[in-house]
Amino acid sequence: MSIDSTDRQIIAATQAGLPLVPQPYRAVAQELGLDESELCERLRLMQDSGIIRRIAVAPNHYALGMVANGMSVWDIEDTRVTDLGARVGALDYVSHCYERPRALPDWPYNLFAMIHGSDRDEVESKRQEVATLLGGACRGHDILYSTRILKKTGLRLRSKEVR
């Protein structure tokens, strides 16, 4: 699906969040000079095509006690990575699950999965659960903990039409 300038306006108007009012879509539509029904139809189309992953609450992990995380990395047989990556991504303590290229000889790992827990021990025990799930198709794994945030900026929406 390609998005047009109206979709981009909708993205820009909602990427900070929906207003907490009884009719949030009507409020956004009014701000943009659109009909509520058109706004909702465009949101549905973007959701169906995956441009909107979901409309939901993102809780603050830290405030809810999920203060530890590590970037787990796995060397999975190429023929198994699609199937096993999907199973790792489906675990409720995993975020950011991707197949990425290896960089041999320094880096043999092709599956990346962020594992979250309430402390380092919990992250380690979940890592063992993932290792068990992967079984013999996994030839090696590691986990990298962040020791310092060096830079953190939000990804900015580009205002120009890209596709």
Add this chain to the structure above:
Amino acid sequence: MTLDSIDRLILNHLQEGFPITPDPFLVVAQDLGLDEADLLARLERMKTERIITRFGPFFDAEAMGGAFCLCAMTVPQADFETVMTKVNARPEVAHNYERSHPLNMWFVLATETAAEIETVANSLERETGLRVLRFPKLQEFFIRFRVAA
């Protein structure tokens, strides 16, 4: 702030999704057996108290256009601050973390086009004299990540 069982119910429920319909809070309130005004007041409070980071549509940044690439470098400890300053100075560097591994600096490049990823990474290599390993995503797996509230 303390969360009661209703706050937790709301957080767990709304991580699953939110309807696209004229009165979505009313629909959610009825699903949960709550009053719409109470639901809105609780969400407002949790947002103010930063229990809720964000509430609304989550967009796929790549589908909106643009290119992203996870990169990593092995930076000698003695040069770490100098290299960090050079890397962070680039507006294309969105996040940068020090990690516990010989590959100790991990950052995300965000550019308009895939070609620009290469340009920026190559120029960082020239500027630092260090290799910039590139780990573009080949496949993204569907995430069911939830924080139990």
